[in-house]
Amino acid sequence: MTNDQYTFANPVTRYPKLDPKPQHQSGPGSSEEMSPKPDIGADSYRGTGRLDGRKALVTGADSGIGAAVAIAFAREGADVAISYLPDEEEDAQEIVALIEAAGRKAIALPGDLVDEEYCSSLVADAVAGLGGLDILVNNAGKQQAVEKFEELKPEQFDETFKTNVYAMFWISQAALPHLEPGSTIINTTSVQAYSPSPILVDYASTKATINAFTKSLAGQLAPRGIRVNAVAPGPIWTPLQVAGGQPTDALPGFGDQTPLGRPGQPAELAPAYVFLASGESSYVIGETLNVNGGMPTP
Numbered sequence: 373m374t375n376d377q378y379t380f381a382n383p384v385t386r387y388p389k390l391d392p393k394p395q396h397q398s399g400p401g402s403s404e405e406m407s408p409k410p411d412i413g414a415d416s417y418r419g420t421g422r423l424d425g426r427k428a429l430v431t432g433a434d435s436g437i438g439a440a441v442a443i444a445f446a447r448e449g450a451d452v453a454i455s456y457l458p459d460e461e462e463d464a465q466e467i468v469a470l471i472e473a474a475g476r477k478a479i480a481l482p483g484d485l486v487d488e489e490y491c492s493s494l495v496a497d498a499v500a501g502l503g504g505l506d507i508l509v510n511n512a513g514k515q516q517a518v519e520k521f522e523e524l525k526p527e528q529f530d531e532t533f534k535t536n537v538y539a540m541f542w543i544s545q546a547a548l549p550h551l552e553p554g555s556t557i558i559n560t561t562s563v564q565a566y567s568p569s570p571i572l573v574d575y576a577s578t579k580a581t582i583n584a585f586t587k588s589l590a591g592q593l594a595p596r597g598i599r600v601n602a603v604a605p606g607p608i609w610t611p612l613q614v615a616g617g618q619p620t621d622a623l624p625g626f627g628d629q630t631p632l633g634r635p636g637q638p639a640e641l642a643p644a645y646v647f648l649a650s651g652e653s654s655y656v657i658g659e660t661l662n663v664n665g666g667m668p669t670p
């Protein structure tokens with residue numbers, strides 16, 4: 373049998389150090405063009421029925437962490453609606469095929485999260501297509517490194533906040549009337565919330581906001597039986613990083629600063645989302661689950 377997430381392994385060597393060559397993509401970036409390709413768990417994630425019959429919406433699910441989450445959810449028995457930018461159709465179709473190969477329904481809903489109308493129609497279309505909704509993963513994100521504060525454009529500051537924070541607000545609010553007790557919302561934050569890089573002023577600020585938003589909303593929705601939590605990844609090998617998330621010359625050695633000495637792969641994030649989405653975490657509320665190779669967090 374091939375290795376899966378339950379295979380006992382040394383975490384230091386489970387994945388190699390990457391030492392990727394400098395590479396750059398414009399736009400949102402595509403997995404296909406990355407070297408090496410990220411591991412989204414397509415060949416390794418093994419489901420055990422932990423989300424049987426659930427209905428999930430995952431944003432930014434064409435690639436990286438969101439793609440790994442969508443695949444894992446489907447293999448755990450959930451139908452999955454995926455959101456992504458229209459430019460990412462090729463990556464998205466690969467994920468649709470993997471969800472369907474797991475025997476689950478896949479609903480592809482491309483659009484731009486900066487647009488409030490898309491956010492509300494996204495929820496309506498997901499609910500219509502899935503026949504309801506009980507797991508929402510706000511995972512899409514924009515990260516563009518800017519070396520000098522003088523060069524951080526107001527347009528970028530605005531778009532980063534719209535994508536990472538406003539969309540989470542719009543989508544969560546639109547989803548709420550559909551969420552029955554037992555439903556969960558999971559937001560993707562970042563180690564950047566606590567250890568902000570000097571070149572990610574706008575991005576790191578949004579990630580700190582997501583942590584506070586998560587804890588505040590969690591307190592409000594818990595009495596209604598809806599759990600809100602977050603996952604905070606460390607350095608993970610995804611298109612976001614090669615499409616301007618890091619300066620091109622910073623890519624060799626990416627992730628080597630972690631105690632594990634290597635970057636994480638999207639496949640290593642999926643189990644955290646599955647845990648927070650399933651009933652196993654019924655008493656876990658307002659938590660930020662750090663999946664970061666050992667970087668200290670508050």
Ligand code: NAD
Nearest residue numbers: 432435436437456484485511512513562605607608610612
């Ligand atoms: P990724 O590029 O694979 O995923 C990000 C996705 O966000 C894109 O695929 C795209 O579909 C979506 N997106 C961006 N702007 C959008 C817009 N305007 N409208 C619609 N969709 C849009 O990269 P990833 O690293 O898997 O990112 C997923 C999440 O993980 C993000 O929130 C990111 O901030 C977070 N994160 C990543 C890392 C890392 O090191 N890669 C670390 C911490 C947190």
Ligand code: MG
Nearest residue numbers: 400434435460
């Ligand atoms: Mg993508």
